[in-house]
Amino acid sequence: MLLVKDAMTREVVVLSPETTAAEALGLCREQRIRHLPVVEGGRVVGIVSDRDLRSAAPAFGDPGRASALEKIRVSEVMTRDVATTRPDDPIEEAANRMRERRIGCLPVIEDERLVGILTSSDVMEALVQLIG
Numbered sequence: 001m002l003l004v005k006d007a008m009t010r011e012v013v014v015l016s017p018e019t020t021a022a023e024a025l026g027l028c029r030e031q032r033i034r035h036l037p038v039v040e041g042g043r044v045v046g047i048v049s050d051r052d053l054r055s056a057a058p059a060f061g062d063p064g065r066a067s068a069l070e071k072i073r074v075s076e077v078m079t080r081d082v083a084t085t086r087p088d089d090p091i092e093e094a095a096n097r098m099r100e101r102r103i104g105c106l107p108v109i110e111d112e113r114l115v116g117i118l119t120s121s122d123v124m125e126a127l128v129q130l131i132g
Helices: 021-031 050-055 065-071 091-101 120-131
Strands: 035-040 043-049 105-110 113-119
Touching: 021 035, 021 050, 021 065, 035 113, 043 050, 043 105, 091 105, 091 113, 091 120, 113 120
Parallel strands: none
Antiparallel strands: 035 043, 105 113
């Protein structure tokens, strides 16, 4: 049986609730990632996607876009009800949770600490390994 810990990404880029949308989008582009857990006091308090960030600001081409992104805080656009998984959960369970909730990732929590993130890309890679 394949477990979440066998497929998760262990090095997680995280944000503070006070991070600006501009900084967060910059990290998404720089790190080539789409989901960023929001951590405060060592606990996951939210999650934000690149789509959440882009949707919160005026459209591309709008002269006020850059300034709006600098004013928006991650805490204003993050999802607070975060679905999570544990390292020892079967990957099928985690993948099913992602499918049911129509989300692209699950923060991996152990002893109330963020220890990784499981993305749809991680699940696909695990599937390819299983199938051969």
